[in-house]
Amino acid sequence: MKKYDYIIVGAGLYGAGFAYRAKKVGKKCLVIDRRPHIGGNIYCENIEGINVHKYGAHIFHTSNKEVWDFVNSIVEFNRYTNSPVANYKGEYFNLPFNMNTFYQMWGTRTPAEAKAKIDEQKADAVAKMKLEGIDEPRNLEEQAIALIGVDIYEKLIKGYTEKQWGRPCTDIPAFIIKRLPVRFVYDNNYFRDAYQGIPKGGYNKLIEGLIKGVEVMCNVDFLQDKAKYEALGEKIVFTGAIDEFYGFQYGKLAYRTINFDHEVHETTNYQGNAVVNYTEKKVPYTRIIEHKHFEMFGDEVDACPKTIISKEFSTEWKDGMEPYYPINDAYNNALYQKYKALADTDQQYIFGGRLAEYKYYDMAPILEQVLKIEIF
Structure with missing residues (x-):
């Protein structure tokens, strides 16, 4: 008998959610992550009393009451409603189109x-x-x-x-x-889902709640010592990049990525909204995120003397960068299918999540998947 029922590679939402479910049914798990922290791309860093979404803004939204009740059983969510604004040459427009x-x-x-x-x-x-x-x-x-x-x-x-x-x-x-959201009502709520919000205290609270009582190791690169962990776990849940797992033997999958410029400003309120898109081509960044507006409302905004903004610069992915958005064109989808064919034959592994499935996921669909997975 091996030491662990499951070795879970990746401490993001998929990995943490799987660990939670496995622990609930008495399975022994080890979660490992190559980063120095848990949470994957929803990790928040507290700067000046503000939870900064280190890898880009994440807004939880779903119409699935089971998923909403599940996340709120781990940590209470606030009432944040996503209402982005577009700036074009100094003109401001509400989004989505309404x-x-x-x-x-x-x-x-x-x-x-x-x-x-x-x-x-x-x-x-x-x-x-x-x-x-x-x-x-x-x-x-x-x-x-x-x-x-x-x-x-x-x-x-x-x-x-x-x-x-x-x-x-x-x-x-x-x-x-092929489709554009067009609404002939005065409604700036970007998502049409019944439920949306941000965990009170930030996304770290959600991840910490999911992996509570589970053994976790950070700064560990699974692929550098794969045989060791295969010997330790009956099953391995892999949430990393599937092409990297197979040594890029068919070639590398393409991604878009984002570079972030985080700035601290000596003001209580920089732009008055969490998300402002910059739609003019000559402005080099796509949007500015002001993080305090995800969790602070009304007098809370002015009570926090500083603010943190993040400018987002979209660029082609290269080695060493964080892969964010799969380029799901015909070439890359066909390439992914070659890797998936290999994965489907490996009985010890479960491949899941954005990088392992080469598919962009919002957070709620990830948890919908995890809540349905059969735990062996």
């Missing part, structure tokens, strides 16, 4: 006026395409204009998207933007 956005863009006041303006611009775009002999949008630019018109595309989509993907919209496939 009646506030349309009023700011065109001065329209009623849903009928806004729909008429959008339909007019869409009709012009479609007519132009047909004059050019195009039956279907060939790229993201054509698709976006056909869906929402030129004004919103030019001000709120084009520059942001090109910074995010690192290539012109005319070089990005149309399917990336």
Whole structure:
């Protein structure tokens, strides 16, 4: 009999959630992580009394009551509602696209006026395409204009998207933007889920609650001593990069990544909102996050004398960088399937999570998966 029922590689949400479930049914687990801390990409660092989302903003949202009740059984969540704002050349627009956005863009006041303006611009775009002999949008630019018109595309989509993907919209496939959230109500709530919020005290509280009573080792690189851990665990849950696990034998999967510029400011309130997108192409960052607004409201904001902001710079992933967003194009998806075929034959391993499945996940779907996994 081996020392552990499960060796869990990665102390992020998938790994911690799996450890919680396994411990609940009496399994002995060891969680290891190559980083010096638990939490994966939802790890928060407390700076000046503010929980800073070290690897980018994370907002928990779900319509699954089971998942919402589960996370709140670990730590209480606050009432944070995500209502981002877009800055284009100093003009401010509410997101997602809703009646506030349309009023700011065109001065329209009623849903009928806004729909008429959008339909007019869409009709012009479609007519132009047909004059050019195009039956279907060939790229993201054509698709976006056909869906929402030129004004919103030019001000709120084009520059942001090109910074995010690192290539012109005319070089990005149309399917990336097949749908756009358009609401003909005055509603700045970005998510339509029934539940959303941030753990009170930050995401570390959630992870700490999930792995309470579980043996954890940080600063440990599983792949440097794989045989040792295979000998220690009956099963191994691997949440790292699947191509790295298999020694990149078929080649490397592509990602987009983000560089963060964290700044401390001697003011109580830098931008008045947690998330402000910068949609103009010449502004090098995609957005600014002001972290205190995730957990501080009203007088709490002014009571904290400093604030922390993070500017986000989207870039191509290279060795040594943190892989964030899978490039799920035809080439990379086919490459992933080769690695998945290898993983499917390995009876000792369970591969799960964003890097192991080469799929972008929000937090709630990760936990939905973990809550359904059969613990052997």
